[in-house]
Amino acid sequence: MLGWRLRSPAAALAGIGLGLGIMATAVVPWVEAQTPAQREQAARKAYEEHMRRMDEAEKAAAAKPAAPPPAATPPAAASPASPPATAPKVATPAAPKPAVSQADQDAATERGLEQYRRMMKEDPWSNPALLDADRGEALWATKKGPRNVSLAETCDLGKGVGKVDGAFAELPRYFEDADRVMDAETRILWCMENFQGFDSTAFRKNPHPGGGAPVRDIGAIATYVSHKSSGMKIAPKAEHAKEKEAIALGEALFFRRQGPFDFSCATCHSESGKRIRLQPLPFLSEPKEAKAVIGEWPAYRVSSTHVMTMQHRLLDCYWQMRLHRLDFGSDVSVALSAYLYDRARDGDIAAPGLKR
Numbered sequence: 001m002l003g004w005r006l007r008s009p010a011a012a013l014a015g016i017g018l019g020l021g022i023m024a025t026a027v028v029p030w031v032e033a034q035t036p037a038q039r040e041q042a043a044r045k046a047y048e049e050h051m052r053r054m055d056e057a058e059k060a061a062a063a064k065p066a067a068p069p070p071a072a073t074p075p076a077a078a079s080p081a082s083p084p085a086t087a088p089k090v091a092t093p094a095a096p097k098p099a100v101s102q103a104d105q106d107a108a109t110e111r112g113l114e115q116y117r118r119m120m121k122e123d124p125w126s127n128p129a130l131l132d133a134d135r136g137e138a139l140w141a142t143k144k145g146p147r148n149v150s151l152a153e154t155c156d157l158g159k160g161v162g163k164v165d166g167a168f169a170e171l172p173r174y175f176e177d178a179d180r181v182m183d184a185e186t187r188i189l190w191c192m193e194n195f196q197g198f199d200s201t202a203f204r205k206n207p208h209p210g211g212g213a214p215v216r217d218i219g220a221i222a223t224y225v226s227h228k229s230s231g232m233k234i235a236p237k238a239e240h241a242k243e244k245e246a247i248a249l250g251e252a253l254f255f256r257r258q259g260p261f262d263f264s265c266a267t268c269h270s271e272s273g274k275r276i277r278l279q280p281l282p283f284l285s286e287p288k289e290a291k292a293v294i295g296e297w298p299a300y301r302v303s304s305t306h307v308m309t310m311q312h313r314l315l316d317c318y319w320q321m322r323l324h325r326l327d328f329g330s331d332v333s334v335a336l337s338a339y340l341y342d343r344a345r346d347g348d349i350a351a352p353g354l355k356r
Contacts (some may be wrong), residue, residue: 018252041305050102099124106275129300129307129352130224132215136224139217142163145196155191157184157225168229169349170248172338182245183337184222185311186329192218207328208312215298222300222309226351234295234349236341243338246331253332254285261323266334279356287343293345296353303356310337317338 136277141152157167158175172183178190192198209215215223237243254265266285268274283289298309308316314333318326326333 003182021231040347063351096209109120110275113160127300127352127354128305129298129354130227131222132307133224133227133352136222137219139221140224140347145192145198147197149176149196150193151195151221157187164225164228166229166232168351169232169235170237172243172334172341177231180331181240181242181334181338183310183334184225185309186189188221188225189329191353194321204328208309208315209306211304211306215304215309215312219298219307219309219312223307223352226298226349229349230351232349233318234291234341234344234347236338236345238342246335246338247342249331250335250337250342253336254339259321259323265317267321274291284340285343287345287347288345290340291345291347293351294340294352295347296355298351299353301353301355308355310340313352 057264100344139151141150143150152162154161156162156175156177157164158173159165159167168184171187172181174181175187175190178187182190189198189200191201193200203218208219214220231234238247257264257267266281268276268281269284270284272283272289282293297313298307300306301308311328311333314336315326315328318324343353
């Protein structure tokens with residue numbers, strides 16, 4: 001073949017080995033050259049393909065008709081001397097297989113999703129958000145801005161200047177120097193503006209990343225701060241008059257119907273067992289369900305391949321309801337956070353989390 005022949009088994013084996021070596025030389029560098037984001041995207045596509053095949057298999061099983069009963073064999077003609085033939089027994093048709101109900105299909109889908117979440121969480125170090133937490137730790141300690149100071153030596157998150165252990169667990173809270181209630185991201189931005197001299201004009205116009213882009217620096221710092229409270233209980237402050245006022249405002253906003261669809265947060269999050277496509281919708285005004293999910297934010301979203309903070313999550317919900325843009329660190333966004341963290345009080349913090 002190709003102008004030459006392999007005249008012995010040894011030559012054949014040598015030729016095969018040479019061919020495999022050439023293929024490995026070409027293929028292995030290509031595999032190693034893939035970036036983590038490309039490998040993650042490939043894994044996500046494989047999972048989506050797996051789920052699509054599961055759905056098709058379930059639908060095919062539900063639509064498959066029952067097998068027809070076997071045809072009865074006609075009796076052989078009896079000879080005049082033979083006794084009359086016994087009537088043949090006709091097989092009883094099999095009962096049709098019941099169709100798979102929508103509830104069963106939903107349950108099967110949820111089992112598949114839960115298996116996927118469990119696989120992703122079995123190794124906590126497989127969470128890409130921890131890379132952003134590391135970046136946030138470095139940013140926290142780096143001298144920056146016109147005043148060339150670090151947040152570690154100037155910013156008080158409620159536990160004292162530079163202290164981050166357990167700070168996230170008690171946010172949102174009232175800060176006397178700012179005379180307002182703030183969540184983690186709002187406080188970090190305030191410190192950058194007031195101590196480092198950071199001009200937030202451009203940031204406020206586009207504070208969150210698009211799909212595939214890394215979380216902004218403030219989000220990375222918030223991810224680091226949240227991770228330093230992981231394993232603790234959610235315990236936001238609710239003693240100061242402005243803290244109580246923020247929680248009450250957040251509750252009113254959560255149930256207020258508005259916008260072109262006449263939606264509220266409660267439209268999607270006021271009943272157990274709801275889901276949009278493959279995304280479960282927790283009953284957030286119910287403490288039991290709020291405790292199970294609120295402590296997982298900030299979280300890495302596999303579908304968008306970046307970390308989403310609570311401010312980003314709330315902005316996205318407002319966009320889906322077609323409401324006016326929710327400004328970063330506004331009284332509305334902080335009040336909604338205050339209400340949600342109050343509902344989740346005493347829940348576990350497992351940040352950064354991992355979401356679909």
